[in-house]
């Protein structure tokens with residue numbers, strides 16, 4: 106190993122990859138076969154955390170940061186005056202294996218600038234994954250970036266070695282894309298996504314008939330959108346996200362507050378604050394749609410195109426829909442329990458487990474771990490005491506804000522635990 | 526009235542379960558269940574020493590299982606917390622479980638159930654932390670070695686995870702506080718105790734036990750770690766919340782911070 110050379114490349118190519126926020130390593134079901142190395146059956150482990158509090162579970166690097174394109178929002182774009190470097194395929198394989206064996210990482214997340222052509226680049230990414238799987242017998246997690254514009258054949262091959270594939274849509278609206286990434290067409294992004302979706306469906310149905318059907322991208326596909334670069338509304342973002350979840354069977358959509366990387370008059374200026382709080386609210390909304398049974402139009406719509414930054418979106422929805430409340434925690438169904446502000450899915454199942462034995466009162470609810478500072482205005486339980494007693498939603502909001510700690514006001518709340 | 530008795534067992538989980546078996550079987554009215562060596566005699570209770578009996582332990586085990594699989598985990602995890610008095614709480618929990626028809630383990634409005642499930646969660650959190658924060662260093666004789674200092678006795682809980690994951694390399698995870706380790710020899714995992722002369726964490730500098738290459742990989746990892754921060758997003762508080770300081774001395778990426 107040429108240590109100096111590798112270190113230099115790693116510095117450049119990890120730095121360029123850090124703006125991709127996805128670091129998930131869960132959702133795959135690759136077991137260790139024949140005493141090989143690694144598995145990705147667990148929930149996905151964060152082996153460390155960045156100093157901005159994000160999970161580090163994968164070695165996240167670019168194969169190269171040479172790029173023939175010039176997307177305004179990207180550090181790697183060709184007009185940016187930065188140091189360039191490129192890994193050899195074997196170098197990425199060695200780094201991955203050696204980091205993995207020391208329990209630093211769950212696997213590899215490999216992306217790349219586009220050099221020569223999309224297909225040429227995609228082929229190199231696949232070559233790394235193939236080597237890891239076939240030569241190193243590596244069963245850890247592999248996330249490959251689908252290069253916009255890559256051919257269907259390559260996207261098929263990529264899924265045979267990767268656990269997850271992703272294309273970052275980056276700009277939530279088509280008009281924004283025209284403005285910021287004039288070399289790329291919307292179809293360049295959607296084509297590989299569509300191919301991956303079709304293959305996922307095809308393999309799933311084949312597996313129903315033939316058990317031994319090989320795996321195809323078992324952790325599915327994901328995408329990322331940049332937030333706050335083009336003046337889009339929260340409604341634009343969440344409608345887009347819903348579209349990708351539905352049309353392309355995305356496992357995850359990530360939202361990444363735009364970090365200015367160069368002066369460009371089409372974009373927020375250098376040093377503008379990263380919209381971390383907004384990012385957090387979008388994640389909370391995403392959660393509500395995926396796990397809490399909300400429809401997107403319940404949270405954002407023409408009347409409410411933007412999320413309330415002061416309070417979480419579930420609370421915000423509840424305050425607009427007071428007719429559904431109070432909910433009786435001792436009788437309500439699961440769906441309604443999940444809609445109570447301050448009650449997470451964990452608490453929902455605890456309530457259901459506990460109320461078989463006795464009627465629950467405030468004391469029980471508190472011990473179970475419900476955030477009563479929010480929930481109290483929306484529930485009745487085994488007590489004559491009802492907190493809301495004819496308060497209107499504005500008053501309730503005021504009371505909650507008064508009693509909540511600074512977490513609703515600080516900027517640094519992007520990774521606050523969601524709803525609990 | 527029958528005299529209350531303190532049951533004294535050898536500290537093993539099977540020993541504890543044997544004590545529970547005897548208590549049920551002989552209808553003992555239990556004052557407490559204590560590890561030998563740690564006995565604090567109650568003024569008004571007799572004590573009885575329990576001899577670990579795997580067959581009896583198994584019967585308790587399968588009895589609990591017929592009630593709930595979750596409950597089994599809760600008991601075992603809570604037991605490994607080594608909290609004072611946890612044996613008696615586990616005993617009470619098993620009593621309640623056996624006296625109820627169904628789903629008692631989910632009754633979070635019951636004090637004992639809630640207490641044990643919270644304790645079990647703490648242990649489970651520590652288990653996950655260890656799965657995340659173990660850092661192997663490759664020794665000159667080709668063993669991937671890690672020393673750890675977990676808050677609870679979690680090595681029995683993480684053994685399977687590491688065995689599945691690192692099936693083709695020899696590895697050893699050593700608990701410095703409890704003075705034993707688990708060693709995987711490519712066939713199976715065995716318990717070992719070591720005469721550890723130096724503790725291999727960040728402060729000791731370079732040890733001759735490891736190769737030059739090992740330190741290079743540690744450096745590459747730390748420099749990778751550094752390049753993952755986005756300066757405009759820095760949030761130290763959150764960082765420390767996720768990676769509590771007491772773990773830092775074993776993490777190469779925190780070498781400079783220590």
Ligand code: SF4
Nearest residue numbers: 172174176179182218
């Ligand atoms: S193609 Fe990709 S790497 Fe190249 S400038 Fe655009 S976003 Fe950046």
